[in-house]
Amino acid sequence: MGEVELSCLAYVKMYLHGCLFPRCSVNGLLLSSSPAGGAVCVTDCVPLLHSHLPLAPITQLGLTQVDVWCAQTQQRIVGYYQANACVSDNSPTPCALKIADKIAEQCNNAVLLMIDGGKMSPDYRVPPIVMYERKDTRWTLKDKHTIMLRQWEETREIANQLLDSGDHSLLVDFDSHLDDITRDWTNQKLNAKIAELASPANVCTWMSRVEK
């Protein structure tokens, strides 16, 4: 199957979602603003739940709302991510497979991404993620060489900075939105912070720090 590219924005938010709820399983949707066909470019993500992942109502509600938002913003749902509470086991749960199946119905090269909790340390040399793609009717492990995360070190630095500054608490998932509907599950504020940190000026500062 094809290549998958994961943007800095999508990775950082997924990672922070896991960090924000370290004792829970968390999940979310992967989005793309690129047109269908060719490589899958995951340009953004929407964190969904941190409780009762297998239960249907809120998952359905989240999927519907994200669908509507995507239509309004020229994005598509291209995948699903999950991080299990039990870090020793990062295999997709039945509910992960179910949701991924549903997404695959609408999107040919949908991806299922599991975050490997056991590998989430600040200086980990490779992204702590495992990706699956659909071959026939089964989800199979994707060849690592077809997964691209441009500027991994900068991305990792951004995630670490946001954790250190406590800004990861800015992240709003759909669950949190339902607890307080004034909170924005599209995370515009956090997106802006990430964009600022990813700007060329900031990147130069780190590279020089890294080189020292």
Place this chain on the structure above:
Amino acid sequence: TSVQTDWRVNVLIIVLTEMRDKLRKWREDNHRNSEQIVDVGEELINEHASKLGDDIWIIYEQVMIAALDCSRDDLAWTCLQELKRQFPGSQRVKRLAGMRLEALEKYEDASKQYDSILQDDPTNTAARKRKISILKAQGKSAEAIRELNEYLEQFVGDQEAWHELSELYINEHDYGKAAFCLEELMMTNPHNHLYCEQYAEVKYTQGGLENLELSRKYFAQALKLNNRNMRALFGLYMSASHIAASPKVNATVKKANVKYATWATNQINRAYQVSYARCLL
């Protein structure tokens, strides 16, 4: 001058009282805001231990547990040593030592620790529940469920245990049994809107017309108990809509459910309008 010193001492007392009250409130509400507890508690312990009187011991316990939650073994160890010194041979302190072993993933040693507590005191519920937590941490869901069921046969009034069991069943997709646990909780806590709403979610997930109707009823009940429960509101909308759309219902039922769904939609829209207005302020 003595006036200046008095003023400074007064400020210190106010600050200490505030910190102590915060910790007490978090204890009473059983908040798991471990990072905050470590922040406030560490300072209190390090700088002002002598001024806390007998409160210090419960604070050591609270801070130790929070420290374990934040991987601060250094702080947890300090607290544990103080507690061991003050309460030698205490079962309660033994349990804390066990929790530290759990945090270090030394599950065998932790289990032995709890077993030794249970040898002296077979009714020690805390030790039994910690053993079940170990099973959960190791991903041994089936065993954890079995042990928890056995525990609940003896300690049938333990709400926390019933809720934990419902969560374990949900994760195993055993919705029937999860519903049973939530029914127990609703019986003993009839005013708790969260249990109603969770029960409704489980019923909805089970699917089928009968379960959908039950789910709608319990979403409605949750709303009666708390009319700001957004999950219940959305749940009411979704369950009523599905029932109305079902080919198996007669015209009367269909009409009623369309009414419920419409009502829910209006409430949802209103809630969002209010929230937007609040954002603009």
